[in-house]
Amino acid sequence: MEAQLLSDRDLSSTAARLDSAPPQEIVRWALQNHRPGRVAVVTGLQADGVAIADMALAVDPGVRVVTIDTGRLPRATYQYIDVLRRHFGRPIEVLLPDHDDVERFVTEYGVNSFYNSAERRLDCCHHRKVAPLERVLETVDCWMTGLRRSQSASRAMTPVVQRDLAHGGVVKVNPLASWSDDRVSAYLAARGVPFHPLYAEGYTSIGCEPCTRATTAGEDPRAGRWWWEYGLDKECGIHGRPVLRRTA
Numbered sequence: 241m242e243a244q245l246l247s248d249r250d251l252s253s254t255a256a257r258l259d260s261a262p263p264q265e266i267v268r269w270a271l272q273n274h275r276p277g278r279v280a281v282v283t284g285l286q287a288d289g290v291a292i293a294d295m296a297l298a299v300d301p302g303v304r305v306v307t308i309d310t311g312r313l314p315r316a317t318y319q320y321i322d323v324l325r326r327h328f329g330r331p332i333e334v335l336l337p338d339h340d341d342v343e344r345f346v347t348e349y350g351v352n353s354f355y356n357s358a359e360r361r362l363d364c365c366h367h368r369k370v371a372p373l374e375r376v377l378e379t380v381d382c383w384m385t386g387l388r389r390s391q392s393a394s395r396a397m398t399p400v401v402q403r404d405l406a407h408g409g410v411v412k413v414n415p416l417a418s419w420s421d422d423r424v425s426a427y428l429a430a431r432g433v434p435f436h437p438l439y440a441e442g443y444t445s446i447g448c449e450p451c452t453r454a455t456t457a458g459e460d461p462r463a464g465r466w467w468w469e470y471g472l473d474k475e476c477g478i479h480g481r482p483v484l485r486r487t488a
């Protein structure tokens with residue numbers, strides 16, 4: 241079934257019907273309502289996305305599991321990719337940014353220009369993350385993500401199923417929208433799936449090495465991402481252009 245054959249009405253009624261369904265049921269719906277090979281789990285290898293990969297592989301052992309290597313990931317993330325390959329017994333697709341794009345960008349602005357302004361940070365995220373994602377989304381009808389409502393204010397209204405208008409109208413499925421951190425952790429532990437090693441070092445959200453730090457008790461889980469910025473959503477642009485919220 242082509243993504244476009246699922247009307248907006250189908251998607252809204254499915255989103256309402258599955259809103260409180262177990263994530264495994266939502267994952268199954270995604271896999272059963274799109275063409276084989278045209279569904280991908282796209283994950284930054286945090287606990288949420290890895291849990292969805294585990295759920296999807298249990299239904300379809302051939303489902304695509306995709307991650308983006310920005311070129312600036314922590315060493316622990318590269319090691320974790322191999323750990324997961326062994327655990328799941330199958331390849332993980334690793335997408336790279338267009339090297340001409342990145343070369344032009346770092347030559348013009350510097351290798352760490354993301355520290356200089358919100359504009360440069362968003363440009364870097366665009367070249368290294370958003371553009372590679374757009375490439376993979378041209379090859380699918382449906383992508384699954386680890387977005388959860390409790391992760392941040394900007395994610396509080398995340399539906400379980402939606403039309404992704406920012407990416408050509410593909411279907412975007414967020415099976416864990418209603419789950420908490422603890423439920424995700426309990427799921428992975430019960431399934432014996434290895435965790436990203438940086439969680440044990442106090443990280444509560446994991447992205448590129450120069451843009452992520454561990455958090456302290458009481459901090460927002462995403463406070464360690466782009467920690468030097470104020471007023472800009474803690475998003476890279478994969479889930480919509482971040483909004484700059486200036487305060488007087």
Ligand code: SF4
Nearest residue numbers: 354364365368448451
């Ligand atoms: Fe660039 Fe930092 Fe965004 Fe990674 S998180 S793509 S290094 S700005």
